[in-house]
Amino acid sequence: MSLNDLSLNDVSLSSTDPAATPPAATPPAAGPLSTEGLVQLLTPEGRRVAHPVYDPLVAHLDADALRAMYRDMVLVRRFDTEATALQRQGELALFAQALGQEAAQIGSGRALAAQDHVFPSYREHGVAHTRGVDLTDVLRLFRGIDHGGWDPVAHGFHLYTLVIGSHTLHATGYAMGVQRDGDVGTGDPKRDTAVVAYFGDGATSQGDVSEALVFAAVNEAPVVFFCQNNQWAISESTTLQAKVPLADRAPGFGIPSVRVDGNDVLASYAVTQEALQRARSGGGPTFIEAFTYRMGAHTTSDDPSRYRSSEQEDYWRRRDPIDRLRTYLESRGDLPTSFLDQLEAEADDLGQRVRTVVRGMGRPSPASMFEHVYATPHSVVEAERAWFEGYESSFLDGHEGGHR
Amino acid sequence: MSTTTVQAPVTTSAVPEPTGVQRLTFAKAITLGLRRALADDPNVLLMGEDIGKLGGVFRVTDGLQAEFGPKRVVDTPLAESGIIGTAIGLALRGYRSVCEIQFDGFIFPAFDQITTQLAKMHYRSRGQLTVPVVIRVPYGGGIGAVEHHSESPEALFAHTAGLRVVTPSSPAQAYAMIQEAVRSPDPVLFFEPKGRYWEKGDVDLDAPAANGLDGARVVRPGTDVTVVAYGPTVQTALKAAETAAAEGTSIEVVDLRTLSPLDIETVATSVRKTGRCVVVHEAPVLYGTGAEVAARVTEECFFQLESPVLRVGGFHTPYPVAKIEHDYLPSLDRVLDAVDRSLAF
Numbered sequence: 001m002s003l004n005d006l007s008l009n010d011v012s013l014s015s016t017d018p019a020a021t022p023p024a025a026t027p028p029a030a031g032p033l034s035t036e037g038l039v040q041l042l043t044p045e046g047r048r049v050a051h052p053v054y055d056p057l058v059a060h061l062d063a064d065a066l067r068a069m070y071r072d073m074v075l076v077r078r079f080d081t082e083a084t085a086l087q088r089q090g091e092l093a094l095f096a097q098a099l100g101q102e103a104a105q106i107g108s109g110r111a112l113a114a115q116d117h118v119f120p121s122y123r124e125h126g127v128a129h130t131r132g133v134d135l136t137d138v139l140r141l142f143r144g145i146d147h148g149g150w151d152p153v154a155h156g157f158h159l160y161t162l163v164i165g166s167h168t169l170h171a172t173g174y175a176m177g178v179q180r181d182g183d184v185g186t187g188d189p190k191r192d193t194a195v196v197a198y199f200g201d202g203a204t205s206q207g208d209v210s211e212a213l214v215f216a217a218v219n220e221a222p223v224v225f226f227c228q229n230n231q232w233a234i235s236e237s238t239t240l241q242a243k244v245p246l247a248d249r250a251p252g253f254g255i256p257s258v259r260v261d262g263n264d265v266l267a268s269y270a271v272t273q274e275a276l277q278r279a280r281s282g283g284g285p286t287f288i289e290a291f292t293y294r295m296g297a298h299t300t301s302d303d304p305s306r307y308r309s310s311e312q313e314d315y316w317r318r319r320d321p322i323d324r325l326r327t328y329l330e331s332r333g334d335l336p337t338s339f340l341d342q343l344e345a346e347a348d349d350l351g352q353r354v355r356t357v358v359r360g361m362g363r364p365s366p367a368s369m370f371e372h373v374y375a376t377p378h379s380v381v382e383a384e385r386a387w388f389e390g391y392e393s394s395f396l397d398g399h400e401g402g403h404r
Numbered sequence: 405m406s407t408t409t410v411q412a413p414v415t416t417s418a419v420p421e422p423t424g425v426q427r428l429t430f431a432k433a434i435t436l437g438l439r440r441a442l443a444d445d446p447n448v449l450l451m452g453e454d455i456g457k458l459g460g461v462f463r464v465t466d467g468l469q470a471e472f473g474p475k476r477v478v479d480t481p482l483a484e485s486g487i488i489g490t491a492i493g494l495a496l497r498g499y500r501s502v503c504e505i506q507f508d509g510f511i512f513p514a515f516d517q518i519t520t521q522l523a524k525m526h527y528r529s530r531g532q533l534t535v536p537v538v539i540r541v542p543y544g545g546g547i548g549a550v551e552h553h554s555e556s557p558e559a560l561f562a563h564t565a566g567l568r569v570v571t572p573s574s575p576a577q578a579y580a581m582i583q584e585a586v587r588s589p590d591p592v593l594f595f596e597p598k599g600r601y602w603e604k605g606d607v608d609l610d611a612p613a614a615n616g617l618d619g620a621r622v623v624r625p626g627t628d629v630t631v632v633a634y635g636p637t638v639q640t641a642l643k644a645a646e647t648a649a650a651e652g653t654s655i656e657v658v659d660l661r662t663l664s665p666l667d668i669e670t671v672a673t674s675v676r677k678t679g680r681c682v683v684v685h686e687a688p689v690l691y692g693t694g695a696e697v698a699a700r701v702t703e704e705c706f707f708q709l710e711s712p713v714l715r716v717g718g719f720h721t722p723y724p725v726a727k728i729e730h731d732y733l734p735s736l737d738r739v740l741d742a743v744d745r746s747l748a749f
Contacts (some may be wrong), residue, residue: 147528173493211486375589
């Protein structure tokens with residue numbers, strides 16, 4: 001594109017200080033927030049559009065499969081709502097909503113095979129759900145009783161990583177291990193394994209992400225870089241992270257990339273399926289940019305009204321990923337009332353269970369802080385633990401924490 | 405590398421199995437320790453910059469890629485964070501990577517991966533995950549090098565829970581300790597005193613490596629002053645003890661060997677006997693290992709101390725230029741001066 005195109009279309013070039021330019025309510029025609037070249041199978045109005053490359057990858061998804069995705073998205077959103085409410089009630093220290101990103105997460109997550117391995121960031125509750133993680137376990141971290149919360153090996157779903165972008169290297173290294181195990185390119189669908197790293201637009205500025213792309217490329221590692229460009233890294237627009245679409249970076253590393261409408265669950269499924277198949281067959285890494293919108297705040301501690309317009313939020317609310325699939329299914333007569341009634345009851349049950357489980361979560365014993373610092377005994381930790389336990393038991397009432 | 409074109413290397417090569425007691429350089433002892441670790445466990449990998457055909461800038465991995473192949477002795481891109489980050493991922497898949505950081509001063513791009521990720525993975529998973537990654541760091545000065553090639557950042561890592569930090573002081577220790585480090589389920593920072601790489605010592609290549617990554621050693625018994633050292637300064641301390649002996653002063657030298665965990669009991673036992681303690685390291689003394697040892701010796705031996713614990717080490721300056729580095733490093737004279745001050749107190 002010419003410089004002229006950029007200066008006309010890219011808001012960040014219209015001022016010497018990009019941060020001073022208020023974000024547009026609608027996507028610009030160029031730059032990292034453009035919607036150019038997004039793979040789309042469902043329009044925002046819920047209309048199915050043909051795509052010569054990706055139609056075959058979703059052809060096997062029948063009405064039951066699409067309803068299952070709809071169910072996933074509705075349940076994850078209910079979870080999101082309940083967790084946010086629990087934070088407001090003081091039951092959680094913090095919560096990071098996935099609101100608005102359900103299609104990107106469920107679409108990609110449902111493309112995974114059991115043997116695949118995921119390295120999430122910290123907002124991938126939808127993917128966690130597709131990996132069989134009990135969503136209440138996700139809240140152990142936000143409740144402040146656990147730094148993890150689930151068995152990462154059993155679910156093929158690593159713990160959340162809060163240091164932005166660090167885990168893209170872990171995913172790449174894990175994929176290099178998959179190669180060494182010979183679990184790539186055998187043609188056995190139960191054996192060939194892919195690894196997926198989920199991260200956001202802000203993470204693409206981290207050096208670790210660039211290093212992960214280098215290691216993945218030169219090793220032809222079976223890893224998929226799934227970048228959810230939700231347009232906001234807390235208060236920073238993607239225009240502060242990049243001048244061009246994020247997906248454009250990958251080819252420079254020798255990694256094929258694709259931009260997908262991340263609010264389109266079908267398209268998200270299709271591009272992920274393509275990337276996973278490439279990885280599992282020995283074709284190496286893929287970079288997916290799922291263009292979506294963080295409809296909620298960064299976390300419950302954030303206040304988006306300080307940095308973005310309600311017009312922009314309204315614009316994206318009208319492109320809600322759940323509404324889109326719902327309209328499509330309704331237009332085909334595939335969303336019977338009986339299904340919706342049952343789903344509503346199921347969501348209510350989930351909400352009830354989230355509230356009950358979270359409120360019933362106990363408090364770890366203070367001495368548990370000394371557990372698992374090392375896998376083998378460490379004399380300093382042992383000595384400090386012994387001192388601490390003696391100190392605790394020196395109080396008259398005896399029981400743990402009783403002096404507080 | 406391609407998953408299909410690289411053949412599995414033949415590990416039973418024509419290289420004769422090193423055996424018996426041999427006089428080896430410090431560097432060669434590590435080479436043979438790594439070789440044994442690679443031969444003992446097919447999941448052990450070496451990763452680093454220039455470690456393959458070149459054998460590492462110090463030749464510590466010399467010949468190992470030829471013997472074990474490029475899939476197990478891996479030349480990586482020039483990205484330290486990437487090396488450690490991918491080693492973590494490999495560990496989660498069951499591999500044991502031994503990563504070489506080319507020089508001490510180049511570990512900082514990987515500092516985040518080491519301290520926020522590697523150190524905490526076992527803890528945050530409540531023991532479900534282990535990350536047996538070894539990070540070899542040639543450290544210390546005295547070799548006339550340019551900037552960033554002579555530093556001693558060990559305390560930064562010993563300060564971080566979840567990491568084991570060890571440093572051998574002799575070829576025999578290096579041979580044993582590198583094998584133990586590889587076997588450890590915990591992440592290990594393995595600091596190699598590069599200024600001692602070409603010094604020789606007897607190494608029993610058939611000795612079992614099982615003497616623990618825990619525990620200091622009294623390497624020279626004495627009665628008047630305890631000198632605590634580790635890594636490159638152990639030899640300095642031993643020379644000081646020899647010199648002092650000629651003047652009638654008996655120095656007991658304790659080699660810490662491991663900075664995390666810190667074996668204070670061995671040090672305290674010595675100081676309870678001598679009543680005096682001098683700690684020697686190349687790293688700056690401010691907030692350093694010596695400060696930790698001094699605090700703990702004071703707690704453990706307060707009534708036996710005849711003088712304050714003294715520290716001999718680097719100053720609160722960046723590592724100086726090579727032409728004056730020997731004025732910065734804890735020399736024999738500065739150690740003896742501290743011993744004299746301790747005795748005169």
